[in-house]
Amino acid sequence: MERRVVITAGSAITPIGHSKDEIIRHLEEGISGVQKMKKDDLLSGYIHSGVFGTVDYPIAYDFKRRYRKTMGPVSYYACQVAKEVLEASGLDTEFITSGRLGVAFGSTHGSPSVQREIYKSFFSGSRASFSSIGAVDYLKSMVHTTAVNITKMFGITGRVFSSSTACTTSSQSIGFGYEMIRFGRQDAMLCGGADEYDTTTVAVFDNLLACSTDYNDTPHLTPRPFDRQRDGLVVGEGAGALLLEEYEFAKKRGADILGEIIGFSCTNNGGDLILPNPDGITATIRQALKDAAISADAVDFVSAHATATKMGDTIEAQATGRVYADGPVVTGLKSYMGHTMGSCGAIETLISLYMMEKGFIAPTLNLDEVDERCAMINHARHLLEADIRIAAIQNFAFGGVNTCLIIKKP
Amino acid sequence: MTRDKIKSEIIRIFSEQFEIDNPGLDDDLRQVHEFDSIDAIELLREIEILLGSELTRAEKKNAMEIRTINQILDYIEGLAQSRAGGETKTRPA
Numbered sequence: 001m002e003r004r005v006v007i008t009a010g011s012a013i014t015p016i017g018h019s020k021d022e023i024i025r026h027l028e029e030g031i032s033g034v035q036k037m038k039k040d041d042l043l044s045g046y047i048h049s050g051v052f053g054t055v056d057y058p059i060a061y062d063f064k065r066r067y068r069k070t071m072g073p074v075s076y077y078a079c080q081v082a083k084e085v086l087e088a089s090g091l092d093t094e095f096i097t098s099g100r101l102g103v104a105f106g107s108t109h110g111s112p113s114v115q116r117e118i119y120k121s122f123f124s125g126s127r128a129s130f131s132s133i134g135a136v137d138y139l140k141s142m143v144h145t146t147a148v149n150i151t152k153m154f155g156i157t158g159r160v161f162s163s164s165t166a167c168t169t170s171s172q173s174i175g176f177g178y179e180m181i182r183f184g185r186q187d188a189m190l191c192g193g194a195d196e197y198d199t200t201t202v203a204v205f206d207n208l209l210a211c212s213t214d215y216n217d218t219p220h221l222t223p224r225p226f227d228r229q230r231d232g233l234v235v236g237e238g239a240g241a242l243l244l245e246e247y248e249f250a251k252k253r254g255a256d257i258l259g260e261i262i263g264f265s266c267t268n269n270g271g272d273l274i275l276p277n278p279d280g281i282t283a284t285i286r287q288a289l290k291d292a293a294i295s296a297d298a299v300d301f302v303s304a305h306a307t308a309t310k311m312g313d314t315i316e317a318q319a320t321g322r323v324y325a326d327g328p329v330v331t332g333l334k335s336y337m338g339h340t341m342g343s344c345g346a347i348e349t350l351i352s353l354y355m356m357e358k359g360f361i362a363p364t365l366n367l368d369e370v371d372e373r374c375a376m377i378n379h380a381r382h383l384l385e386a387d388i389r390i391a392a393i394q395n396f397a398f399g400g401v402n403t404c405l406i407i408k409k410p
Numbered sequence: 411m412t413r414d415k416i417k418s419e420i421i422r423i424f425s426e427q428f429e430i431d432n433p434g435l436d437d438d439l440r441q442v443h444e445f446d447s448i449d450a451i452e453l454l455r456e457i458e459i460l461l462g463s464e465l466t467r468a469e470k471k472n473a474m475e476i477r478t479i480n481q482i483l484d485y486i487e488g489l490a491q492s493r494a495g496g497e498t499k500t501r502p503a
Binding site: 070139 | 428429444446448449451452
């Protein structure tokens with residue numbers, strides 16, 4: 001059994017806004033959400049990079065204590081976007097709790113801030129002599145905390161999948177959620193990812209010399225995907241969620257269809273856990289096109305992973321060029337908000353849907369001079385009016401994980 | 411520690427930790443205030459801090475049938491008495 005899968009609602013918390021209008025405004029006006037990194041009492045003083053994709057606006061959470069007690073900051077993000085998606089979908093409680101709806105939602109490593117508190121109780125403080133780990137600390141911090149706090153809050157009883165593959169966390173969530181519906185295992189899936197503010201993640205990339213450091217005093221000028229002066233990625237925070245439904249079910253209930261997922265691929269490079277692999281990326285893109293049963297020239301827009309590392313962007317541009325030549329317009333959306341880690345795939349998919357609906361393509365921010373090693377693709381250099389009929393969303397992660405989603409305008 | 415002192419501490423903990431204000435002393439905490447198994451475990455940790463000593467596994471298991479504030483007070487009084495009688499199991503900080 002193979003069924004069509006559509007996207008019927010989406011929501012995101014990003015460094016460039018929470019509402020659809022605010023996110024689009026940042027894209028159209030070229031406004032960055034990258035800021036100077038906040039000081040913390042842990043690592044900010046040791047990290048060379050001084051920038052962060054920051055969610056700096058208040059979010060009006062309205063969660064009752066019975067939900068909050070098992071939620072760390074990452075679950076606040078996750079449950080908020082999940083709540084907004086379910087509200088926007090119009091699905092009733094009977095369906096949500098029927099077992100026909102599942103959840104595919106993850107984060108890079110649960111809640112690092114809660115994990116930090118657990119370690120503090122081990123290594124210092126008067127409470128260390130008693131039951132050091134609170135009953136809820138694990139529930140707040142575990143890798144699948146986002147997914148199961150969502151199921152708890154909304155009474156969702158279907159399948160639960162919690163990817164934790166760093167930068168491909170939420171693109172995998174969407175892709176595997178898509179396959180669960182496509183092959184008849186679920187009728188709907190709430191998919192996405194989230195990551196909270198965390199300097200340990202920055203430290204990891206900083207130690208690998210992968211973080212941007214040259215623009216600490218001018219945060220809005222970094223990251224610079226595909227630009228000659230790019231100097232690395234900027235870690236960010238955020239969340240993104242999409243509701244996927246079986247097409248006939250969505251049509252029958254009169255759901256607002258934002259787009260259709262027509263293809264997905266997920267591969268591994270089968271080797272190095274850090275270095276990007278041109279053959280792996282090329283194969284991933286080609287598999288996605290094959291899965292969608294379309295040719296490369298049918299794709300109008302590519303949302304590149306484009307973290308702004310020297311090697312990553314070069315390899316991605318070359319692999320993308322191998323498949324598409326200079327056909328579809330390519331944008332690196334992380335240029336606006338940094339790398340929101342486990343949420344980037346969902347956020348970039350949602351932004352691609354926004355641009356599909358509104359008929360524009362946002363340019364890659366800070367792309368002042370294209371690196372000649374990245375020049376073989378059709379970069380978006382200015383805000384473009386464009387009818388995006390089919391878009392490809394590319395994401396790649398540590399561990400050699402590659403994903404490509406293909407979405408189609410309804 | 412007197413029962414009144416214990417009561418005021420427990421009421422404070424319920425307010426600060428569990429956002430349950432002024433619970434009736436004989437309210438069924440689960441039914442009336444949605445106080446669940448996770449809360450119970452958290453409460454035991456607070457009781458350890460209050461008493462300044464670690465609870466044994468048997469003492470913790472004994473707490474699992476507790477349903478009301480009055481029963482919590484009885485439980486803590488019992489623990490305090492057993493410790494005053496030389497059965498404390500205090501770890502060095």
